[in-house]
Amino acid sequence: MTAPNRQQRLAALHHRIASPQDAYERCRVYPCANRTTADKGEGLNRLYCRQHIEHYRRHGSYVKSSYRSQELRPYRQTALRWLQSHEDLPLVQRAIASIRGLYANAGAPVEAFRLAGRPPRDRARAIWARLRVKEVHPMLVVAAWLAVLLRVADDPQPDRHEEYRRVQAAKLLHRMAGGTHKRWERVLPDGTVESTELHKHPVSRGRVLRMLGDSLAAACDGLDASSIAAEARHTDP
Ligand SMILES: [Zn+2]
Numbered sequence: 143m144t145a146p147n148r149q150q151r152l153a154a155l156h157h158r159i160a161s162p163q164d165a166y167e168r169c170r171v172y173p174c175a176n177r178t179t180a181d182k183g184e185g186l187n188r189l190y191c192r193q194h195i196e197h198y199r200r201h202g203s204y205v206k207s208s209y210r211s212q213e214l215r216p217y218r219q220t221a222l223r224w225l226q227s228h229e230d231l232p233l234v235q236r237a238i239a240s241i242r243g244l245y246a247n248a249g250a251p252v253e254a255f256r257l258a259g260r261p262p263r264d265r266a267r268a269i270w271a272r273l274r275v276k277e278v279h280p281m282l283v284v285a286a287w288l289a290v291l292l293r294v295a296d297d298p299q300p301d302r303h304e305e306y307r308r309v310q311a312a313k314l315l316h317r318m319a320g321g322t323h324k325r326w327e328r329v330l331p332d333g334t335v336e337s338t339e340l341h342k343h344p345v346s347r348g349r350v351l352r353m354l355g356d357s358l359a360a361a362c363d364g365l366d367a368s369s370i371a372a373e374a375r376h377t378d379p
Contacts, residue, residue, distance in 0.1 A: 169194055171204050200347040202309025202355075206301040209310055211317065214289050217296075221288035224370045225281050233364045234284070240361035241280035244270045251275045254322035254342040262349035269354055272319040284365070286314045287358050291367035308355025315354055316346045 169176045169191035179185030179192055187195055194204050201208045228234050248270035257265050273283065290311040294300045321343035327335050 202306040202351065203301040203303065206299075206306065208313055209290070209293055211314075214293055214314060217289035217292040218282075218285050220292060220374045221285040221370065222281065224288070224373060225285055229281075237284045237362045237365055238280045241283045244357055244361065245274035245280070248274060255340070262353050265350040266353040266357070269315060269319045269350075270357075273315065276318075276320065278318055282318070283315065283358070284362055286318065287311045287362045288365060288367060288370060290314065292371055295367050295371055304359075305352075308359055309351045310355075311358050312351040312354035313346050315358065316351070 167177060167181050168174070169178055170189045171191075171194045174191060174194060176191030176193060178188055178190060179195065180188040185192070185195075190198070190204060197207075198204050225234055248267045251271040251274075252260075252264070252268040254268075257268055260268075290307050293310075294302065294307060321341060323342075324340040325337060327337045330336055
């Protein structure tokens with residue numbers, strides 16, 4: 143058997159670069175049989191199909207779905223108890239001060255129904271502003287981050303990518319910030335009152351979640367779940 147010469151190897155390489163669909167015709171998620179968007183001529187993604195790209199935008203993982211709120215609740219409580227009993231630690235004080243800084247720099251709150259089409263940076267700021275206006279204590283925001291770290295550490299089938307942690311924590315903040323709820327009333331000519339209600343929650347997906355998650359992770363830098371989990375195991379029956 144003879145090794146292919148340099149020219150043959152170069153020719154093979156050029157062929158692969160020129161026709162990526164040869165290498166990635168099908169979505170990388172096993173056992174998904176969909177074609178990649180690049181192969182279908184619908185997009186530039188050479189690795190994943192449209193359905194799994196959308197999953198990634200919503201959940202921060204190509205395969206793992208988001209944690210449900212009731213699934214995260216006990217971890218939020220554990221994290222909050224730990225923070226309350228370690229309030230004097232410089233890392234905790236730093237994290238809380240950083241969240242206060244994010245609140246202070248978020249500008250005026252923008253109502254959810256005015257955010258459609260705005261850039262992700264504006265929408266991320268609007269979430270911080272709503273948390274501030276709702277007077278959500280910064281410690282609860284730090285607890286949200288730690289809750290996700292604790293949940294991932296406890297998960298028998300975790301997605302250990304930083305991206306997943308950040309998106310999951312951002313989704314939690316998104317829920318904590320809530321939506322916009324409005325109610326109008328007007329008196330009709332016959333004297334009865336007609337009321338109109340509007341409920342709008344910003345969509346929880348895409349770049350805004352990454353921006354929120356990045357800010358939160360930076361604010362909580364240095365806090366780590368393993369010592370919290372160890373202490374919780376020690377004190378909880
Ligand atoms: Zn797929």
